Structure formats: C-alpha cells, structure tokens
Amino acid sequence: MSQTSATPLYEAVIGLEVHVQIKTASKMFTRVPAGFGHAENTLTDPVVLALPGALPVLNKQALDKIIQAGLLLGCKIAPVCKWDRKNYFYPDSPKNYQISQFDQPICIGGKVEIELPGASRNVMGEHTHIELTRIHLEEDVGKLNHGSVDSLVDYNRAGTPLMEIVTEPVLKSADEAFAFLTVLRTIMVQGGISDCDMEKGQMRCDANISIRPIGETKLGTKVELKNLNSISFVRDGIAHEIRRQIAVKTSGGTIVQETRDYDGQTGASQSLRSKEMAHDYRYFPDPDLMPVKVDEDWKTHLRAALPELPFDRQRRYFEQYQLPYTLTAVLISDAELAAYFEEAAKLSGKPQAAANWIANDLLREVSAANTTVAESKIRPAHVAELVKLVDDGVISSSIAKEVFVEMATSGETPGAIVERKGLKQSTDTGELEGWVRDAIAANPAAAAGFKNGNEKALNAIKGSVMKASKGKANPKLVDEIVRKQLA
Template structure:
C-alpha cells in the first residue's frame, strides 16, 4: 500500500522586545542566571502582570504579514500546570480566542535544478497566539538549578494546519516563516538561542484516505536541518511500524538530532488537563482598525513578493534573486546600488553583490552593516567599467582593494594604474591595421558574414596595448576599418 505523510508544525518564536511580556524587567539572552527577574517574573506573593503593548504590536504585525484575521479583542487565559520552570505554575496564554486566525505561509519547493525556480505553495495556518516563555532548567548530577531569565519573555505560538506532506515542505515552511519574522523585525529567530523552536505533528495514511492517521508529536527539533531529518526519520519509523503490522501509538517523542534517533517521552494518557480559564488579572484589550492600519503601514514587502518584483523590474535571473531577497538588508542594499548605477545596470550590480561582495565580506568576517563597500562604491565601479575606463580584470582587482580599504574605485584605479590607457587614436588605428594585416583568414571570414571573427583581431591589439586598450574603442575602430576594406 502507498502511504502519504501529513505534517503540521507548531513553531514558537520569541518576540524581540526591550522588556518582558508582563513586566518592565529587561528581556535578553546570555546574562548571569536570574538577573533578569523581579517580583512579577519570580511570581512573588502579590505580584501582578501588566501587558507589554510592544509584544502585542509584534504579533499583530506577524499576523498581518501572514494574512491572518486579527481578533477584535486580545484576551488572556491561564494555562495551569506544575513545573519548576514555570514560576506561577500557570502560564499566561491565549486559549479559545487567539489574536491571529487563519493566514498562510508561502513556500518554495526545491526546483529541478539550482537555477530553476521550484513550485510555490501556500501552507495554511490554524492560529497564532501570544504567551509567555518559561525559565530554563539545568540538571546537575544531584540537583537541578533554575534560571528564570527567559521566564516571561514574549513568545508566539504559530500553528500550521496539518497540510504538509514531506520533510522538504516542512523545511521550506520553516525557512520562509523564519525569513518573514526576521523581515518584520519581530524576532531574530536564532535557533541556537532558542528564539525559534519547532515541534512537528506527524501522521501517515493510505494515499487517497481523507481521515488523519494517529499523530505523533516530535519535540526538540532544534535546528532547521534537524526538522527535516527528524520528520524524515519519523515518517520512516511509522511506515516501518505499519509494515510490521503494528499500530501507531499517539505519543510525544524526543528527537536526538546528533544520533538521528527518537524515543518516547509520554503517551496520550499522560496528557495534562490545563484547566484553562480567563486570567482575572488582565483586562481584554481592544484592537481597533486604527491600530491595525498603523501596523499594516509598518509591514515590509516579503521575500517572495520581492523576488517576483526583482525578476520583473530589474530583469534579474532567478539565481541572483534567490540569493538577494532572503536577507532584507541585502535586498535593500541591492536596490540602493541599482538605483545609483542607473538603468540597465541591475544585473551587473547583482553579480558584483552576489559574487564579489559576499565573498569579500565572508573572508573578512564582516556583515553588510559593517561592510566598507557601500552601494555608491559598487555603482561607481559599474560606471567605470561601463565607460571602458577600467576593464573587467582591473575591476575585480579594484573590488578587492575597495573591500579592504573602503576607498573609491576611481582613486584605487588611479593609485594602482588600473585604468585603461588614454587612447591615442592614431596608435590604436595602427595596431588595428597591423592585426588585420596578419590575419587574412579572419578577414575573409568576417567579410563572409561571420561577425565573431572580429574577436580574432583583438588579442594582438590588446597585447600591443599591454592590456590597457579600451575594448569598446578597439571594437569600434576595427569595425570602421573593416567596413572600409
């Protein structure tokens, strides 16, 4: 029998705010344990939560970016359970009225080749809600220590419909979602810092069946490639169980990405009764049209939309856009450079950025923000090249120097003597005549209509010019002379 997998992802994204979800103490990563705490975070007797509006702004923005319906009222519920990382022994969350409903994440599946765009799909979302993060337990040999620095950090839970069928789709979903969150300035989504965490619900069913199979929740998928590997592993495991004639047990499994194995954490019978009820300490907050439209105005163009526009507006090839659009700063850098370089130069600009700039930045361990090469540098270089003032090899050398010093390309070309030779028309004409004179074969071919035969004359001219002749001028001069022959 043929089976298909059905996959839904639950993604937790920490929202990047100055302070925590329900108190003024700072949110942050990498601080001394238990320094980002106060009576509210530690749930001291008498402490009360007060909502951080910036976190609500961020989740509404996330919802708008993903095309969700925004609830008219933000309502808070308590999720009650006992665990030492949860200081109140309840988590403030949203149960029956999440702030964002519906929406979708656009994904691109791998194309047939690297330079060919893959199929695009929209993975529907069930909901996004806001809650507070918990603390961190550090287990020692004989004791466990708790760090409450993370506790109370604003956290979004983004739940997809069970609408994906392959590990590749899940991988593409997570990549796209992550880029969207970074684009929106909602989170840095650094998985190593726990800013993005992913659980997967996976089931399999015979192809053609519409009912969902028994689902298994896979936890601890703590890198994007572990998500892909873990899902693949779980699908294989479930297939193997069915092929042996067994049945899938509803359970939560822990994936070990290093070992590539998983083991059962708990079964359905151990499921909590969270005793949700509306939090009486927090008033529901109205989200009006004005609030939404203010945030809508802050929403950036998303990567796929940008990619389509770059391909159309700048006539860029897919391969270039697929590098440029995933980093918002890089895409902005490209556009700024293309504007400065002028019409028709976008592809050249794109090539310089994707091939040369990124290579130099990586080699120097710099980022775009700290790059010494600014858009004006690249635009100036493209113009020099276009005017024939410098030649391609010289331009490459100039670029490296530009990256090292931040000097303008014109100054570098002068300093290093990299400009094409100032043209003495008579001398150039003489070199051209000499070259034509010694290559009767090419002359005959050119006369017979083979245009590319003209290139055969250029090598000796360049040699005579010691590589500094303006190729545009060489071409023009040759054509003029050949036409007269």
C-alpha cells in the same frame, strides 16, 4: 524509505507548532529586561518568580508586534483577545501556570507562501500557501540545564514574550517544512518581530507527524517530535520519522501516539512519553489581566510600518528590473541587502550589473571579512560608480574586480583607485596595434584558424594582448584591430 508495489503507498501529514520569541526590551508582564547570555537568574523580579502580591502589567510592544506578525501572514486580527492561565507543574514554570491565550487568540487563520522544492536555478519554482490555524501570545518559561548529577533551572527566559504559530496539518514532506520555516524566519526577521536565532532559543519548533495510505482522508496516529533546534534538524527529524513510521506499518506493527526526542547529531530518535490522552491544562481566564480590544485605527497604524513580503519583492524584481531568478533569490533573503541593491540600481541605472556585483562580489568580501553589508566599506554609490566605469569603457571587467577588492579594504571610491593605480584602459590605437601585431606573430595557428572560419581562434590572440597590456587594453578596440589586421 522506498515502497514496493507489494506494499501500500503512504503519504505523510505534518503540522508544525513554532514558538517565536518576540523582540522587545522587556518581558511580557513586567519591566524586567528580556535578553540572552546573562548570568543565570539575573533577569527576574517578583512578577517573573510569582511572589505573593506581584501583579502582571501588559507589555504593549509585544502586542503590537504579534498583531504585525498576524498582518504579515494574512491572519484575521481578533477584535477582542483575552488572557488565560495554562496550569501545569514543572520546574521551568515558577508560577506553576503559564499566561497564554486559549479560546480567544489574537491572530486567527492566515497563511505562509512557500516555494516548493525542485525549483530550477533559472526559473521561479511552483509556490503554494501553508494555512495557519492561529497565532497566540504567551509568556515563555525558564530553561532546565541538565548536568551529570543534577538539573538546574534558569529563569532568565521565563516571562519573555512568545508567540505560538500553529499550522494546519497540510504539510506533506520534510522539504516543505524546511521551506516553511525558512520563509517564516525571513518574514519575522525582516518585519522586526524577532531575531529567530534558534541557537538562542528564539525560535523553536515541534512537529506532529502521521502517515496514511494514499487516497485515505482520515488522519493516522500522530507522533510529536521535539528538540528540533535547527531548521535543518526539523527537516532531517521529520524525514527520519516518516521513514520510521512507514517501516513500522510495512512490517505489520502499530504506530503508537507518543512524543519522541530527535537527536540531530546522530540522526536517531527515542520515545520520551506516551500521549494516549490529551493533557488537561485546566485553562481559565486570568483574573489579573483585562481583555484587550483591537480597533481598526490600531491595525492601520501598525500596517503602515510593515515591510514588503519576500516573494512579493522577488516578483517585483522580476518585473521592475528584469533580474534572473538566481539573483532575486539571493537579494530577497535579507532586507538590508535588498535596500542596498535598490539604491545601487537607482544610482547606476543598470540594475542587473549592480545586482551581479552585490550578489557575487560584495557578499564574498563581506563573508571573507566576517562582517555585515551595513559594516562594509563598499557603499551603494561605489557599486554604481564601478558599473559606470565598466560601462563607459574606462576599465575592463577584470580590472573592475581588482578595484572591487581594493574598495573593500580601503573604502576609496572606484575612480580614486583607478587614478591612483593607473588602471584606465588603453585606447591608444597605435599602442594597441603594436600589441596585436605581436600577439598575431606569437599565435600563428590561431591566426590561421580564424582565417579558416574558426571564430573562437581569436580568443588566444586577444588573450595575449590583454596579458601584454596587463589588462588595460580596451577589449572592444582589441577585437576590432585583430579582425582588421587578419582581414
């Protein structure tokens, strides 16, 4: 919402709470499989359902992965963490408490590097770091499915390892929140921590939003926004809430501390409940789980398996390969794609040419086939061979594009396709001279224009030659012969 000079100028203060399901074979405190898409209430056992006498057993892989997440995000890993019961009564919690971490979380502090909105297409934009408060490990709850006459609960999700990533209230705009979540998801996916599929509930976000007059240091009244089930809806919901709060303040109203539900389809929000008082969850240490000590050897072992962070990889691509921003921004978004590029760059010795084929043509073919880079019939060695064929003048760039499409269908090597279809460029000077003579005769105005100093006039003549040769004429030789005949 625009603010006139007659009204105070406000700034937003935003903090995010992001829940990310950890990718493990089994649940947090039992061997029951963790997963999505199963028949309702089939991924349960006495531990999940909190039946009398059922005791939790810690899933070490979940702890490994949250430690790795903390290391990736620069957190301090606590030497000792413990488990607490968060008590509340709600149908999605079969125990009527949630095993979580209260005063001794596993990951403390940390930060996420983001690229601020407004970066140009050719230059890496300004970066900043969003500070984290903590990351703690807990078990997920079930899911309520609301119908027209009843609400049913599915406990398949209950007990799934879940980490809550809490930021400091330092985000200033909806676009910054969008950038933060985009990078966070990329790091978690590339680190093998989570698939972060928001449609499957594997990544969920609540936003705490307040506004204050610019120059004020005291935080304003906080409103929590829930049900933000896509990163785009997080951005849109925050932008909507900032506009709503400014409208309330500029009209003389008062912001109420509350939880609001945002509907991404309609772009509107509604009040769910007031939050005048902090909810007392009556945390106490879980009597069935021992504290866990994390030593240096454990962290060193986990650190060795960590991937390169996306922006670190981008900076390396700038320095090592001299790639432009537009290409690096595409390549770092997916670890599989980045590895594919690096292999093609090494085999070809021409990293920029390889990157162009991958970022443009490979991704186009993969998208058209609704498949993945790993499933593509075009391998890095094929890209490297194609780069060499063009660089050596065996085929033209336009013919190379035809070869690329053929590779995607057949899986043949570029050389085999060129031989089978007779696509090699013609370097027969006699044949080329004949095509050039015909092109000059057919384009007298272009020939006259070139003789009068218009360099661009050559393009019409060279285009005629390429058409007559069906793209097989060597462009470099054509240029030399045209200039010689017009001299």
